Amino acid sequence: LTLVFAAMRQFRDRLRESGTTVDYYECETFADGFDAHFETYPGDDLVVMESPSYGTSDRLESLVEERGGTLDVVENELFLSTREQWEEYAGDGDPPYRHENFYRYMRRETGYLMADGDPVGGEWNYDDENQQFPGEGYETPDAPRYEMDETTREVWEWATELEGSYDTNPPGPEWTDPELFVWPTTREQALDALDTFVDERLAEFGPYQDAMLDDEWSLNHALLSGAINV
Numbered sequence: 001l002t003l004v005f006a007a008m009r010q011f012r013d014r015l016r017e018s019g020t021t022v023d024y025y026e027c028e029t030f031a032d033g034f035d036a037h038f039e040t041y042p043g044d045d046l047v048v049m050e051s052p053s054y055g056t057s058d059r060l061e062s063l064v065e066e067r068g069g070t071l072d073v074v075e076n077e078l079f080l081s082t083r084e085q086w087e088e089y090a091g092d093g094d095p096p097y098r099h100e101n102f103y104r105y106m107r108r109e110t111g112y113l114m115a116d117g118d119p120v121g122g123e124w125n126y127d128d129e130n131q132q133f134p135g136e137g138y139e140t141p142d143a144p145r146y147e148m149d150e151t152t153r154e155v156w157e158w159a160t161e162l163e164g165s166y167d168t169n170p171p172g173p174e175w176t177d178p179e180l181f182v183w184p185t186t187r188e189q190a191l192d193a194l195d196t197f198v199d200e201r202l203a204e205f206g207p208y209q210d211a212m213l214d215d216e217w218s219l220n221h222a223l224l225s226g227a228i229n230v
Helices: 002-017 030-040 056-066 083-090 099-110 150-160 187-200 225-229
Strands: 045-049 070-074
Touching: 002 150, 002 187, 030 056, 045 056, 056 070, 083 099, 187 225
Parallel strands: 045 070
Antiparallel strands: none
């Protein structure tokens, strides 16, 4: 919760600083948010990217129409592939659908890591080289940590006070400890996290990609999923 809502508010502030007008509603539900919006902007025309979650766009459209507005659902630009490409790939075929096959399809579609129709280096993947073991004495590079600013701390305090939050889910590994929220919530922090991965972790990510050690939660993994998702 802290990651999602803190990043949202950081983006809100970034847009405002750039001169963009932003209306930000803190509500329990989408319906409550639309109620607040259409009270200020009756009959407004809204635009939203198509949701990756099944049925969500239809639900939003009905909520908007119930309040006298209109909703234009446009293509989602946050994914490399489109729904149309998936339909083309899957076609009338029967499951199971293999990730490896779709991966190769997208490589051909985009041209990424391709040369004259063939994968660069001659192989589609190098999974057999990703199974080395670093050894018990291996020292994992330190994971990047980012201090909470006022905006992120405000969200963190709200999230930790919610009923059923971490008081009933005691911390496990370091990365789950709510007392140690260190994840990037701004674009600047996210770019720094990317640089840190490339400079300090990428070289040994490949060979140790499938490794696990009892006392290590991060090893050489990118730790960028949160930043990419927000």
